[in-house]
Amino acid sequence: DIQVTQSPSSLLASLGERVTITCQTSQSISNNLNWYQQKPGQAPMLLIYYATSLQTGMPSRFSGQYSGRSFTLTITSLEPEDIANYFCLQHYSAPYTFGAGTKLELK
C-alpha cells in the first residue's frame, strides 16, 4: 500500500500570510494526488487535482506543486474563508490512501 505522510497536522497562520502544506508518498505516483478542503459539517471540496491543476471555481490563491514524491499545497495569501481542514489523496492505485489532514487556524 502507498503511504501518504502529511505535514503539519495543524497550522496557525495570519490573514494575508503564505501557507504551505506538504504530502509525501512512500512510492512514486507521478502526479496522481489531489488536495481537498473540508469545513465542519460540509462535504470535502476538490481544490487541486493531478497535483497542479486548479479545480474550476476555486480561487487562484490556491496552487499545487510536486517534485518526485513530495507534493505541496500553497495558499499565497490567507483569507478568512480558507480556515478549514485540508487533506491530500493519492488516486494512483487502490487502496487509495489519504494524508492525515492539516487543521488550519487563525493566529
Add this chain to the structure above:
Amino acid sequence: EVQLVESGGGLVQPGRSLKLSCLASGFTFSNYGMNWIRQAPGKGLEWVASISSSSSYIYYADTVKGRFTISRDNAKNTLYLQMTSLRSEDTALYYCARHRGAMGITPFDYWGQGVMVTVSS
C-alpha cells in the same frame, strides 16, 4: 449541479447488517466510477471500496473485504454499500465520492455530505 446524497445510516448492533445508498444527480451517473470512503470519529479518512461505471471493476479495502459489497443501479442513479457482520470499528461517517471518469487513475472530484453509521450494542 452535481449532488450526491447518502442515506441508510443509523445505529446497529454488532454482527448485524446495514445497507447505505447514495443518490446521484446533476450528471450522467452511468459514465462515472464511484467510491465509498469513511471517517471514524476523531480519525482520518479511509477509502472503503470503488466500483467502475459499468460495475466491471470493483475494489475493496482489506478491512472490509468479505463483509461489505459495493454495487450500483445505473437506472436509478444510485450507489450502494451493503455492510454485513458489522463491528464497532466500522463506526464512522460514510461518504460517497465520484471518480472524474469511468474509473482508472482519475481523481475523486465530488463528495456527498456523509451518513453516520454507529455499531454498538
